Amino acid sequence: MTTPARPSSLHIARITRGAMIGAGAALAALGLFVLVRPAPSLPIIAHVPDFRLVDQSGGPISRSDLVGRPWVASFVYTTCPGPCPVVVEKLKAIRRDVPPQELALVSFSVDPQNDTPEALAAYAARHGIDRSEGWHLVTGPTDEVLGLIRKGFLSSVGTASELLGPDAGKDELEAVLEREGAVVHSIRLILVDGRGDIRGVYASDDPEQLARLRSDLRRVGA
Numbered sequence: 001m002t003t004p005a006r007p008s009s010l011h012i013a014r015i016t017r018g019a020m021i022g023a024g025a026a027l028a029a030l031g032l033f034v035l036v037r038p039a040p041s042l043p044i045i046a047h048v049p050d051f052r053l054v055d056q057s058g059g060p061i062s063r064s065d066l067v068g069r070p071w072v073a074s075f076v077y078t079t080c081p082g083p084c085p086v087v088v089e090k091l092k093a094i095r096r097d098v099p100p101q102e103l104a105l106v107s108f109s110v111d112p113q114n115d116t117p118e119a120l121a122a123y124a125a126r127h128g129i130d131r132s133e134g135w136h137l138v139t140g141p142t143d144e145v146l147g148l149i150r151k152g153f154l155s156s157v158g159t160a161s162e163l164l165g166p167d168a169g170k171d172e173l174e175a176v177l178e179r180e181g182a183v184v185h186s187i188r189l190i191l192v193d194g195r196g197d198i199r200g201v202y203a204s205d206d207p208e209q210l211a212r213l214r215s216d217l218r219r220v221g222a
Helices: 009-036 083-097 117-127 142-152 160-164 170-180 207-219
Strands: 052-055 060-062 071-076 104-109 135-139 157-159 183-185 188-192 197-203
Touching: 052 117, 052 142, 071 083, 083 104, 083 117, 083 188, 083 207, 104 142, 117 135, 142 157, 188 207, 197 207
Parallel strands: 071 104, 104 135
Antiparallel strands: 052 060, 052 135, 071 188, 157 183, 188 197
């Protein structure tokens, strides 16, 4: 009886190398599939109602003026002692990375009674906000602006005493006034697509959420 010849070490090496190459190709193909698989669509949270207000130039701005490109809504006011300048700096970083033709920035005043177009223009000059670069500071009749913020963007805004309630202590109220100013409001950034649908809400003080905002911008067209 003849004993079968044992494969040489060279033959074994070739088989092993071939198997590894084949496995590597399969993994690469799998990895490619994962990379090109489209991400799930962002949900539609709400639809921004139409509005007709004015910006820092004194000229009109409405939702229809923003159709066709994504935009980020934010909420600020010119006498804000702390949170608003921080939000503005976050938005300036986004503006540096994403050109105006791909993304508009729309900052609504939460103190429209005092934030006239002239006051907003002066604020824009102090903070390096340029309307020609697609950044609008928006004001208008108080009821319309605050109603839009609350009902259209589902965001809170009010005086410290209103939001804290009648049971708030003096020390608590003074602490909020020192930290937030006369108006307490959301510092979230809201991503709106080119059709006027809200597609995401992000905490402006959370680096991970800001990174997610930048990623989501690409998913809605920026």
